Amino acid sequence: MDGILNLHKPVGMTSHDVVKRVRRILTMKRIGHAGTLDPGASGVLLVCVGRGTKLVEQLMNLSKVYRGTMRLGVKTDTQDAWGQVIWESPGFQVTPEQLQATFLEFTGPIQQIPPMFSALKHQGRRLYDLARQGIQVERQPREVQVRALRLLEISGPLVNFEVECSRGTYVRTLCSDMGDRLGCGAHLSRLERTRVGPFTLEASLTLEALEGLKATPQQLMEQIHPICHPIVPGSP
CATH class of the missing domain: 3.30.2350.10 (Pseudouridine synthase)
Structure with a gap:
C-alpha cells in the first residue's frame, strides 16, 4: 500500500495524532504527514503511506x-x-x-x-x-x-x-x-x-470514513493517490 491520503484533520488533534490513528487503521508503520497543521486548525492534511513517504518534501513545497x-x-x-x-x-x-x-x-x-x-x-x-x-x-x-x-x-x-x-x-x-x-x-x-496543491478539502476523507473503509479494501485503495500522481513535482 503506497501513496497519498487526503485527510480532513479535525480541530483538537495534532498532525502526529492523525498519523498515529492512520497507522492503527492501516496496520502500517511507514506513514508520515506532509505539512503540520496546528491542533487548533482543521482541514487538508496529506498523509503519505509506504513508499509515498518519499514524496513528503515535494508535497510540502506545494502551495x-x-x-x-x-x-x-x-x-x-x-x-x-x-x-x-x-x-x-x-x-x-x-x-x-x-x-x-x-x-x-x-x-x-x-x-x-x-x-x-x-x-x-x-x-x-x-x-x-x-x-x-x-x-x-x-x-x-x-x-x-x-x-x-x-x-x-x-x-x-x-x-x-x-x-x-x-x-x-x-x-x-x-x-x-x-x-x-x-x-x-x-x-x-x-x-x-x-x-494543498490540487488536493482540496471537498475531496478529503475524515478519519471516521477511513476507518469505515477497512472492510472494503478496494474502496480504500481508491482513496490512496498513487505515488506517480502527475501533479506531485518530482514524483517517480
Whole structure:
C-alpha cells in the first residue's frame, strides 16, 4: 500500500495524532504527514503511506490555501486563540479601507519571524518547549510568499479572510503582524486549510470514513493517490 491520503484533520488533534490513528487503521508503520497543521486548525492534511513517504518534501513545497478569522484588538502569546492574552485595545477603530491596504501590503514576498510557540528547533530543542518554560530565544526572519490575501467579511472585531501561501508561512504570525501594523493588535481565532496543491478539502476523507473503509479494501485503495500522481513535482 503506497501513496497519498487526503485527510480532513479535525480541530483538537495534532498532525502526529492523525498519523498515529492512520497507522492503527492501516496496520502500517511507514506513514508520515506532509505539512503540520496546528491542533487548533482543521482541514487538508496529506498523509503519505509506504513508499509515498518519499514524496513528503515535494508535497510540502506545494502551495497552500487557508480560510481563517482574525480577531482584532487582542494579542496572545501564541498568536492564536489558544494562548494567553497579553495585550488588548478595546477602543480601537479600523476601517475596511485600512484593512484592504494592510492586506495588500502583506501580499507578495514578506519577512516573518517564526513564533516561539512552534515546532522549529533551537539547539536541538523545540521552540514550544522553551516557550512553555518562559524562555525566549532570538529567531531570524525568514522570507515566505503570500501569493494571495483576500478580505472576505468584517463582523465587528472579526475579519474573515482567505490566503494562499508558500511552505513555512505562519498564518497566525501573519495575523499578529497585520494587527501590529494596524496598531490594534490581533490574533488568529480560526483556521481551516482548504487546499494543498490540487488536493482540496471537498475531496478529503475524515478519519471516521477511513476507518469505515477497512472492510472494503478496494474502496480504500481508491482513496490512496498513487505515488506517480502527475501533479506531485518530482514524483517517480
